[in-house]
Amino acid sequence: MTPILDIENLSVSLPKGADRPFAIQDITFSVNAGEIVCVVGESGSGKSVTSFTVMGLHDKRALTPVAGEIRLEGKNILGASAAEIRRLRGEKMAMIFQEPMTALNPVAPVGQQIGEMLEIHTNFGAAKRKAKVLQAMRDVHLPDPEKMYHSFPHQLSGGQRQRIVIAMSLVLEPVLLIADEPTTALDVTTQAQILALIKELQTRRGMGVLFITHDFGVVADIADRVVVMQNGQIVEQGPVAQVLGNPTHPYTKMLINAVPSMTPPSRAPVAGPVALSAANLNKQYGSLGLLGGGRVVNAANDVNFQVRRGETLGIVGESGSGKSTVARCVMRLIDPTSGEVLIGDTNIATIAESQLRQHRRDIQIVFQDPYRSLNPRRTVGQSITEGPVNFGVSPAEALERARRLMSIVGLAPEALDRFPHQFSGGQRQRICIARALAMEPMVLIADEAVSALDVSVQAQVLDLLEDVKEKFDLAMLFITHDLRVAAQICDRIMVMQKGIVVESGPTAQVFANPQHPYTRALLSAAPGHSTFDSKGGASAGQAAPL
Amino acid sequence: MVQNAPTLPQTPEQPSIWRIALRNRSVFWGGLMLVIIALVALTGGLFTADPMDINPMSRLKPPGEHGLFGTDQLGRDVFSRVINGARISLTVGTAVAVISIAIGLFLGLVAGYFRYMDALIMRVMDGLMSIPAILLAIALISLSGATLLTVVAAIVIPEIPRVVRLVRSVVLTVREEPYVEAAIAAGTKTWLIMGRHVLPNTIAPLIVQATYVCGSAMLTEAILGFLGAGIPPEIPSWGNIMSEGRTFFQLTPWIIFFPGAALAVTVLAVNIVGDGLRDSLDPRIARTMR
Numbered sequence: 001m002t003p004i005l006d007i008e009n010l011s012v013s014l015p016k017g018a019d020r021p022f023a024i025q026d027i028t029f030s031v032n033a034g035e036i037v038c039v040v041g042e043s044g045s046g047k048s049v050t051s052f053t054v055m056g057l058h059d060k061r062a063l064t065p066v067a068g069e070i071r072l073e074g075k076n077i078l079g080a081s082a083a084e085i086r087r088l089r090g091e092k093m094a095m096i097f098q099e100p101m102t103a104l105n106p107v108a109p110v111g112q113q114i115g116e117m118l119e120i121h122t123n124f125g126a127a128k129r130k131a132k133v134l135q136a137m138r139d140v141h142l143p144d145p146e147k148m149y150h151s152f153p154h155q156l157s158g159g160q161r162q163r164i165v166i167a168m169s170l171v172l173e174p175v176l177l178i179a180d181e182p183t184t185a186l187d188v189t190t191q192a193q194i195l196a197l198i199k200e201l202q203t204r205r206g207m208g209v210l211f212i213t214h215d216f217g218v219v220a221d222i223a224d225r226v227v228v229m230q231n232g233q234i235v236e237q238g239p240v241a242q243v244l245g246n247p248t249h250p251y252t253k254m255l256i257n258a259v260p261s262m263t264p265p266s267r268a269p270v271a272g273p274v275a276l277s278a279a280n281l282n283k284q285y286g287s288l289g290l291l292g293g294g295r296v297v298n299a300a301n302d303v304n305f306q307v308r309r310g311e312t313l314g315i316v317g318e319s320g321s322g323k324s325t326v327a328r329c330v331m332r333l334i335d336p337t338s339g340e341v342l343i344g345d346t347n348i349a350t351i352a353e354s355q356l357r358q359h360r361r362d363i364q365i366v367f368q369d370p371y372r373s374l375n376p377r378r379t380v381g382q383s384i385t386e387g388p389v390n391f392g393v394s395p396a397e398a399l400e401r402a403r404r405l406m407s408i409v410g411l412a413p414e415a416l417d418r419f420p421h422q423f424s425g426g427q428r429q430r431i432c433i434a435r436a437l438a439m440e441p442m443v444l445i446a447d448e449a450v451s452a453l454d455v456s457v458q459a460q461v462l463d464l465l466e467d468v469k470e471k472f473d474l475a476m477l478f479i480t481h482d483l484r485v486a487a488q489i490c491d492r493i494m495v496m497q498k499g500i501v502v503e504s505g506p507t508a509q510v511f512a513n514p515q516h517p518y519t520r521a522l523l524s525a526a527p528g529h530s531t532f533d534s535k536g537g538a539s540a541g542q543a544a545p546l
Numbered sequence: 547m548v549q550n551a552p553t554l555p556q557t558p559e560q561p562s563i564w565r566i567a568l569r570n571r572s573v574f575w576g577g578l579m580l581v582i583i584a585l586v587a588l589t590g591g592l593f594t595a596d597p598m599d600i601n602p603m604s605r606l607k608p609p610g611e612h613g614l615f616g617t618d619q620l621g622r623d624v625f626s627r628v629i630n631g632a633r634i635s636l637t638v639g640t641a642v643a644v645i646s647i648a649i650g651l652f653l654g655l656v657a658g659y660f661r662y663m664d665a666l667i668m669r670v671m672d673g674l675m676s677i678p679a680i681l682l683a684i685a686l687i688s689l690s691g692a693t694l695l696t697v698v699a700a701i702v703i704p705e706i707p708r709v710v711r712l713v714r715s716v717v718l719t720v721r722e723e724p725y726v727e728a729a730i731a732a733g734t735k736t737w738l739i740m741g742r743h744v745l746p747n748t749i750a751p752l753i754v755q756a757t758y759v760c761g762s763a764m765l766t767e768a769i770l771g772f773l774g775a776g777i778p779p780e781i782p783s784w785g786n787i788m789s790e791g792r793t794f795f796q797l798t799p800w801i802i803f804f805p806g807a808a809l810a811v812t813v814l815a816v817n818i819v820g821d822g823l824r825d826s827l828d829p830r831i832a833r834t835m836r
Contacts, residue, residue: 333727360733367724375725377746383725386742387732432728439732 002074003030004176004208005054005093010068012046012053015061023049023063024232031176031208036199038211038219038240041229042255042454043425047212050229051178054210055095056085073175090121093176094169099185100161104153111137111149114168121172136167140197159190163197170201177202180212187318188481192525195222214454216259217484217527220244228252258459260484262526264507267491272309274342275442275475276330276363279304281339281349283325283499299325301499303339307475309442312466314478314490314507316522322499323479327447330477331365332356343443361391364436368448370428374420380406380431381416387439398438405434408471409464426457430464437468444469445477450485462489483526487511495519563750563827570826576818583812587632594626597782606798616800618791627782628804634694634783635764635812641698642763643756646705651752653706654713655740659721668714671707679704679766684775692778697770701763712755713748720747750827757820761813768809784809 007030012023024046031037039047052058054070056077069076072092077085089095097103105113111133118129130149137145140163153161162182169177179198183191199222202209213219219226219240226243228236228251236249247253283300300322307313315323329336332348341349343362351359367373374383384405385398393401403413409430420428429449436444446465450458466489469476480486486493487507494504495518503516514520567573591597595613601621609616615624657667683700690696720726721744729739770776771785772792779786784805791801 331727331731333730357733357735360731363731365728365731367728369724373724373728375729375743378742386729386734390733390735435728435732 003032003071004073005031005210006069006071006074007050007054008069008071010050010053010070011066012049012058013064013066020231022066022232024053024229026068027229027232027234028068029227029234029237031210033175033208034202034206035224036202036209036211036222037225037227038213038223039227039229040213040216040219040255042214042456044231045229046232047214047229048180049232051095051180051210051212055089055093055178056080056082057095087121090117090169090172090174092174093178094172094174095178095180096162096165096169096182098181100158100165101153103165104161106153109150109152110156110164111145111151114164114171117168117171132171133167136171137164139170139201140164140167142167157190158186159193162186162190162194166194166197166201170205173205174207176208176210178210178212181214182211183218184213184215188483188527189318189521189525191218191527192221195527198222215527216244216256216455220528228255255455258456260459260462260488262484262487262511262523264487264490264511266508267506269506270308270311270491272311272473272475274306275309275344276477277306277340277342278326278330279340279342281326281329281341282337283322283329283334284337298322298499300329300336303496303501305494305501305504307443307477309473309475310469311492312469312476312478312490314480314486314493315496316480316483316486316493317496318481318522320498321496323481323496324447325499326496327365327445327477327479331363331445332360333365361387361439362441363443363445364439364441365445365447366429366432366436366449368451370425370432370452371420373432374428374435376420379417379419380423383420383431384416384435384438387435391439401438402434405437406431408437408468409434410460424457426453426461429453429461433461433464433468437472440472441474443475443477445479447479448481449478451480451482458485465489483511483522495522563753567753567823567826570822572818572822573826574822576815576822579811579815580819583632583815584636586629587636590629590632594629595623597622597627597630598780599623599626606794608798609800615804616798618787618798618801619794624787624801624804627787628784628808631782631784631787631805632808632812634777634781635767635809637694638698638701638767638783639760639764639812639816642701642705643760645698646702646709646759647752647756649702650706650709651713651745651748654710654748655717655744657710658714658717659736659740659744664714667710671710674703675707677704680770680773680775683770684773687775692776694777694781697767697776700770701766705759705763709752709755709759712751716748716751717744720744754820754824754827757816757823761816761820764809764813764816 008028010027011025013021014023027050029037039050041047049058049063053063053065065078070078072088077088080088104110114133114136115129118124118132124132134145134149137148142148142160142163156164183194186194195218198209211222223240226237226240227234228243228249230251236243236247236252243252244256247256281300281303282298285297285299286295303326305313315326317323328334330341336349339349340347343359346359348356348359381399381402384402385395388398388401389395399416402416406413406416411427411430420431423431449465450461453461462485465476468474478486478490490507492505493507493510495502495510495516497518503510503514503519510519511523514523599622601617603621604612604617605619605621607617613623613625615628618624653667657664679701682703683697686696686700726739726743729743767776767783768785768788771783772789774789776785777783787805788802791798795802
């Protein structure tokens with residue numbers, strides 16, 4: 001049987017001056033009908049270049065396929081004309097993207113956007129087109145398609161938008177579906193639903209799916225076969241059970257081992273003094289207005305917690321749960337509507353900015369995005385010493401402290417003279433940690449500090465955070481959406497939903513015996529959960545997905 | 547302890563803003579033109595006849611017969627007047643650009659960074675924007691007499707809101723950047739945050755804006771001069787020369803043609819530089835152009 005997609009010895013070159021000559025080099029794999037093939041790798045592995053080249057959507061000025069063939073149902077499409085490729089897209093192959101908001105046109109109703117596919121590729125009449133669109137929307141289990149037909153993208157949730165994108169790509173019944181990280185931008189519970197949907201549609205239609213992901217949990221849930229890529233080359237491929245259960249290449253082994261386990265290690269309760277506590281913390285956005293006609297969102301509703309020195313408290317929740325709002329209120333980057341935030345004995349929730357400044361050094365934060373957390377125009381040294389110098393440390397002494405901290409976070413002290421763009425994401429996150437430590441804080445807040453990092457780098461940064469917590473006896477508030485990361489690093493966790501803390505307790509207890517239905521839903525939606533963590537929890541470090 | 551000896555690439559320091567700009571061809575050639583025009587404006591007066599020198603014997607002479615650009619109705623040398631007029635045009639253009647950018651930068655920073663000042667400043671700016679420069683100039687001159695200063699003020703005032711809007715929009719996005727929040731968390735004083743972390747982001751768009759302000763200010767100055775509402779008529783600005791030549795322009799077009807051409811070439815040079823700067827300094831466009 002001819003495979004639907006057959007990639008043979010494909011190489012795509014990068015422009016001169018890039019860090020390597022090829023974006024992808026000599027890769028060979030195929031996708032059969034009725035099969036989901038996952039291409040997995042870290043950033044820069046070439047997995048997205050592969051999918052874009054198949055669709056003919058690669059940046060033609062920078063990327064040139066120089067060798068090999070891409071055969072769709074036996075026909076080489078690398079040499080096809082632009083018109084041919086255009087016809088194949090949609091009719092034979094379709095693609096869904098990571099970000100469902102930007103993949104849809106914000107000013108056209110979604111039904112019309114799905115119908116456009118039919119308008120371009122078929123000669124159906126308007127009535128038949130509409131019937132087809134409604135059928136496609138029913139197929140992806142959208143509620144009330146008749147009504148939603150006229151909705152605009154911003155009126156739908158992220159999961160619904162991704163369903164629309166899937167309906168759009170499948171309305172012409174292509175034989176090949178390419179999904180490029182289609183669930184990365186979604187919450188875990190939504191992600192689980194979308195994965196189930198893709199699997200269901202694939203089984204029903206017998207199409208081939210090329211699924212790009214960085215997430216071994218997703219791989220475990222959805223893949224039939226796995227292709228592991230590193231630096232543009234395939235290092236290992238095979239059936240999912242074989243690659244995940246018995247990886248042969250060291251890189252695959254390293255990736256799988258780097259994935260945190262969902263089983264929290266046992267941790268003794270921490271008895272240090274309370275460094276940070278919040279009492280009845282509220283944050284409302286918007287106001288009711290004079291006549292009560294406005295709309296109020298309770299981003300944080302009566303939040304209470306305590307963090308002791310040497311302890312890590314995790315705040316876990318999906319987007320919109322209010323976990324970042326709590327962190328920003330505690331930092332006083334935004335002002336809480338009511339409640340108390342105590343650092344030591346001082347309530348910083350209500351004091352004026354001028355009085356607050358002297359307390360700022362006690363509480364520091366590491367942000368999610370390593371590319372925006374450092375001022376690109378200032379050297380690393382300037383960034384790290386800025387805080388201490390604000391508090392009267394002499395520049396020379398601050399620089400000396402920065403040097404020490406650089407080696408603590410695992411970077412060369414000479415690198416202080418360099419600019420942020422000369423560092424990788426993981427290195428920048430280390431610099432941000434050094435910057436926070438330079439203030440000699442009591443409390444360190446990590447707001448999704450490892451979420452933007454590749455899994456292998458993530459493990460190292462988690463180790464570093466754990467390490468500096470011990471070394472400097474910090475109280476750590478760890479904000480994350482990722483239960484696996486929370487399981488590894490947190491002593492206690494607090495689960496938030498829509499601004500309310502629904503459950504809190506020691507990490508091991510919450511994971512072993514979740515009380516609230518929402519916590520249970522989060523735990524079971526974690527990708528790869530059924531495959532890896534049902535083996536009695538003994539699989540720690542062995543084959544745990546992220 | 548994680549020991550991860552970093553492999554630091556030997557990339558050069560970030561190139562300076564001027565070096566990036568000069569790599570662009572239109573910035574280079576437009577800039578060269580401007581430099582020449584500026585040199586002529588600064589030193590040209592030393593080598594030409596007195597632009598005020600009246601010579602009733604050779605009135606309204608065509609170019610070549612008496613002087614390179616001919617003479618006007620009082621027998622003054624048009625070439626000398628055009629060369630000396632360049633100084634006025636460039637002074638007005640530069641002064642308006644510098645003053646409106648300086649005021650606009652300050653107000654824009656304040657409006658963008660302090661929420662409570664935003665509405666106040668922006669409503670005042672909306673008001674200023676509705677005043678036409680020409681009307682304002684006529685009003686100012688009737689109040690305080692025609693001087694270079696009133697002309698500059700009249701052109702500056704309607705330009706300020708455009709700069710404020712630009713700066714404010716940059717500040718609004720930059721103040722949400724995590725590195726600004728990190729600076730707040732590090733206890734950095736507000737004015738230092740603005741100077742260190744916010745202001746540098748406004749420089750590139752402001753340089754571009756400055757060239758457009760400069761070009762349009764030179765045009766407005768000439769229009770004011772032409773209408774008789776500008777620089778005092780005895781000073782040979784390009785607008786004034788054209789205004790005086792208006793009476794005879796069907797018979798002696800050179801009196802209007804040469805200052806007009808000089809104005810066009812200068813504004814063109816400024817705009818070429820501005821376009822080039824926008825291409826090379828705006829990161830979104832620069833990425834696709836390289």
